[in-house]
Amino acid sequence: MTEKLANTPGAAPVRGPRNLIFEAGAPESRCVEAPALDVPLTAVDDLLGGRARTTAPALPSVTEIDIMRHYSHLASMNFGVDSGMYPLGSCTMKYNPRVNELACRLPGFAGIHPYQPEETVQGALELMVGLADALAEISGLPGVTLQPAAGAHGELTALMVIRAAHTARGDARKKVIIPDTAHGTNPASVTMCGYETVTILSDEKGQVDVEALKAALDEDVAAFMLTNPNTVGLFDENIVEITEAVHAVGAYAYCDGANLNAILGKARPGDMGFDAMHINLHKTFSTPHGGGGPGAGPICVSEELAGFLPGPLPVEFEDGSFGLGWPEHTIGRVRSFYGNFGVIVRAFAYVRALGGEGLKEVAEQAVLSANYLKCKLEGAFDVPYGRTCMHEFVMSGSRQKREHGVRTLDMAKRLLDYGFHPPTIYFPLLVEEAMMIEPTETEPLAALDAFAEVMLTIADEVARDPELVKAAPYTTPVRRLDEAGAARNPDLRWKPAGE
Amino acid sequence: MRYIPVTCEQREAMLRAVGVSTIDELFSMIPESVRFDSALDLPDGLSEIELDALLRSLAGENEGAADLVSFLGAGCYDHYIPSVVDSVVSKPEFFTAYTPYQPEVSQGTLQAIYEYQSMICQLTGMDVSNASMYDGATAFVEAALMAARITKRHTMLCASTVHPEWQNTLATYADAGTLEIAEFPQVTGGVVNLADVEARLSAGDIGALLVQSPNFFGNFEDLAALGKLAHDAGALFVVAVNPILLGIVEPPSAYGADIVVGEGQPLGNAASYGGPGLGFFACAEKFVRQMPGRVVGRTTDVDGAMAFVLTLSTREQHIRREKATSNICSNHALNALTACVYMAAVGPHGLEGIARAALAKAHYLRDALLATGKFVAPWDAHFGYEFTLAYNGDVAEMHDAMLARGFLAGVSVADVEAEWPTGVADAENLVVFAVTEKRTKEEMDAFVEEVASL
Secondary structure (H helix, E strand, O other), X not given: OHHHHHOOOOOOOOOOOOOOHHHOOOOOOOOOOOOXXXXXOOOHHHHOOOOEOOOOOOOOOOOHHHHHXXXXXXXXXXXXXXXXXXXXXXXXXXXXXXXXXXXXXXXXXXXXOOOOOHHHEHHHHHHHHHHHHHHHHHHOOOEEEOOOOOHHHHHHHHHHHHHHXXXXXOOOOOEEEEEOOOOOHHHHHHHHOOOEEEEEOEOOOOOEOHHHHHHHOOOOEEEEEEEOOOOOOOOOOOHHHHHHHHHHOOOEEEEEHHXXXXXXXXXXXXXXXXXXXXXXXXXXXXXXXXXXXXXXXXXXXOHHHHXXXXXXXXXXXXXXXXXXXXOOOOOOOOOOOOOOHHHHHHHHHHHHHHHHHHHHHHHHHHHHHHHHHHHHHOOOOEOOOOOOOOOOEEEEOHHHHHHHOOOHHHHHHHHHHOOOOOOEEOOOOOOOOEEEEOOOOOOOHHHHHHHHHHHHHHHHHHHHOHHHHHOOOOOOOOOOEOHHHHHHOOOOOOOOOOO | OOOOOOOXXXXXXHHHHHOOOOHHHHOOOXXXXXXXXXXXXXXXOOXXXXXXXXXXXXXXXXXXXXXXXXXXXXXXXXXXXXXXXXXXXXXXXXXXXXXXXOXXXXXXXXXHHHHHHHHHHHHHOOOXXXXXXXXXXXXXXXXXXXXXXXXXXOEEEEOXXXXXXXXXXXXXXXXXXXXXXXXXXXXXXXXXXXXXXXHHHHHOOEEEEEEEOOOOOOEOXXXXXXHHHHHHOOOEEEEEOOOOHHHOEOOHHHHOOOEEEXXXXXXXXOOHHHOOOOEEEEEOHHHHHHOOOOOEEEEEEOOOOEEEEEOOHHHOHHHHHXXXXXXXXXXXXXXXXXXXXXXXXXXXXXXXXXXXXXXXXXXXXXXXXXXXXXXXXXXXXXXXXXXXXXXXXXXHHHHHHHHHOOEEOOEEHHHHOOOOOOOOOOHHHEEEEEOOOOOOHHHHHHHHHHHHOO
C-alpha cells in the first residue's frame, strides 16, 4: 500500500521508495531545450567527421514538475544537519550558515572562469589569499595551498611535498608510520605516494605509544602521520616528545587535521612541532558536506616545505594587487585550476563572520558539549578512555553485546527511529563495538539532552527487549538493507528495456 | 555568539554538570608548552550585514560571464544552467547531509547517485560508473592508476594533446608514486600522430594509452585507430570526453574504450573559478572491482522494498586501508547531483540540441574569424565547439584590447601551463576558442567586427 502511494503521480511523498526518474514523464516530455539556432548548421555528421551518434543516450524525458516532485521526494528521504542532530564522530557535522550559500552563488564568484586575466578576478584572488593567511595563522604553519579537493587529497599532496623535500636532499626514504587509530585514508594515501605503511599500536590511554614509535623510527622513515586530537577524542599529551623523536631521524611530522575543531585558537599544530597538516574546510570551517562532497582539504606546511607546494598559488604583490604564482621547487599540479573555489568562498565567509575570538569559542563550546554528553552517557555505556575528552569521545557497546547480544550497529539503527543520526560506528578500530560521538558546538543544549535521553532509553530497551532493538529501524523511509546481496550481485545502473 | 545556540547561563550549567569550574580546565590535557594563549591574529568577527557587504564587494571586483562575453573553455565552460538545477541542489536535506553511511536515512542521496551513475553510463556507453571524483584531472590520473593495477604495467602513454593541466597532474602523481610516463608522441595536424603512438606502444610495456577527444585544441582524435593500436599492444584504452558533445557524438564505448573519464562541470555546474566541478569515471564491467571511489548499488530492504546502498566497499580505504584502490573518501556528490538533475532536465533531446547549437556556432565563429585575415588555421581537423586558431600578431595585446571591449577572447595556449610537450610549432600564437549554446550570432558578429578592427 505505502509503495503504491509513494509513486502515485501528484501525491505528496509518503513513506516508501520512489520510482527512478527514468520511469517518470513520457518520450515527448521536455524541460529545458536549446535556443533556436541563429546560425546555419550543415550536416552534423560531416562536421564531426563521421562521428555522429547513431543511438541517443536513454536519458530521462521529463518536465520540470516531474523533476521537482521526484527530487523533493528523494530529499525527504534524506537526513541532513538541518533535519536533526548528526553527531557523526570525526566528521564535524556543524550547522552550515546560509549567508555562505548566498555568497558562493554571487555572479562575481560563481560566474568567473579560471583562465580569465588576473585583473578581472582580483576579488577572488584577494579572498583566496585572505583564507590562506587565516589558515596559516590558525595552524601555525606559514605555507598554504588551497588546491586539494578533500582531506584525503590534502594528505596525499602533503606526502608528495614531503617526498619532494627528502628527494631534494638526495635522501630517498621508504616508510611512513601511522598509529592504529588512523583514518583509513592515511595508509591509502601512503600507498599512493609510493611509501610503505608501518602501523604502531596505541598505548593503554589511547595515545601514541612513544616507545613503540621510537622503536619504529629510523632513517628510512619519511614521515609520521598523527591525528591530534586523536580519533578517540584525546589530545596526545606527549606531542612534543613525539614530534621531536620524528625530527631526530630526519622525518617529518604530519597532522591529520580532521579534528582541528577542538583546538581552534587554543593550540596550533605548528607550535606542536608538526611540519605539515591538512584542514577539512567541510568539517572545521562549516562548509556543507553535500552528501559526500565537494569538500576542500587545504594543506599548511612549514617554511622549509613551502617551496615544494603545488601551484599555482594565489599571491599578493607589493603594489597590493593579486595574482597567481608558482613555488620555487613545486611538485607541480595535483588537480585542475586552483581549488574548490566555491567551498573556499564559504570557508572565508565563516572565518570572517567569527573572527579570532569567535573561532576560539567554537573550540570551547565543541569541547564542553562533548564532555557534557560523555558525562550523561558514561554510566550506561563503557567509555574506555575515561579522562576529559576534546570535541568527541568514543564509547563502546561491548557491555550491551556481551550481556544482551545487541550490537552497536543495532543501537545505531534504533537511534534512527528516534530521529537522530547515529554516531560514527566501528571506528576507531582499536575500540570494540565503537561509537564515536561528536556533537559539535552548534547543537542546542535541548538537543544534547534529548539525544542523551534517547541513548539511555535505548540502553534500557537493550536490557528489556533486545529483539526490538535488533530489528530496528521501523520508521525510516526504508528499513535495513540487503547489503550483502548488493555486493554479491551488483546492480549499479538502470537499464532501458531491451538492453 | 554566531552559530552557537548555547547561552551563557546554559554554559555555566554545563560546566557544573561536567564538574569543572572553567572551560580552560577542559583543555588542561594540552601541554602548557604548546598552548596558544594569545589571540589569533585575525580580523574581528562581522555581523551578517557587514559580512554580506564584504562578500558582495569582493565579488563585485570580479568581472564574470555576466559582465563579459566569454569564449573561454579549455576544461571549464559557460553553458546555460537550468533554473531547476539549483532549486534541487539547494534543498538542505541534500546539501547538509554527510556521505550516505546510514542508508535507511540517506535514500535521497543514494538514489540520486544511482540515477547519476545510470546517466553517465548512457552518455558514455560504458557498463559501470562510480559516484564521481574530484575533477577531470584527478579522474584521468585515477584511470591511469587503475590501468596499472589491471595490466600490471606501470608505464603510461599519454597523448600530448590532452589538457596540459591534466598531463601535469598525471606527472605529479607519477613522480610521487609508482607510475612512469612514456615519451610523448608527436602532434600532427592538431591530433596525436598515429605512427608515433604505434611506435611507442610497440617499444615498451605500456599499461594504457590515454587520450582526450576532443583534445585540448578542440579536435577529435581518431579513436577507432587509437583504440585498436592500444589493444593490439595489450594496453588499456583510456578516453577523456566532453559530456555535452556526447549528445551528438558516438560514445567512446563504440571505439573499445576500457575506461572513460571527463570533467563534468559542463553538466549544470557553475564555472566558479574552476571548482568544484566533478570528475566522471566509467569503465567496462569486468574491471569494476578495480574501480576507485564510491559506488551505489540497488538492493532491497527487509520488507522487500527497493533501496540503494554504497556497495563494493571492500575496494575502499576505510576497509582495505593501504591496499585500497584509491585514497579517495569524499567525492563530489553534490556536483554529481547537479549533473544528474541537469541531464534529467535537458534529456536526450535537449542535450542533442545544446550540442548541435554549440557545434553550429563554433563553426560559424571560426569561419568568420578566418575571414578577417587576422587569424590562420594551424590545421584542418574536425572539432566540436572548441577550436584553435593562430593569431597574426601579439596574442596578449589582442586579449587586452578585446577585454577593453568586453570580450574574453579565448585561451592563449602559451599561457595555460609553463611547460608542456605540445610538439606544436608557433604555439605562442595559438588561441583556443570555445563557443557554447549561450553565445548569440549578435555577440559573435560584434566580436568578429571588433577583432577585425584591431
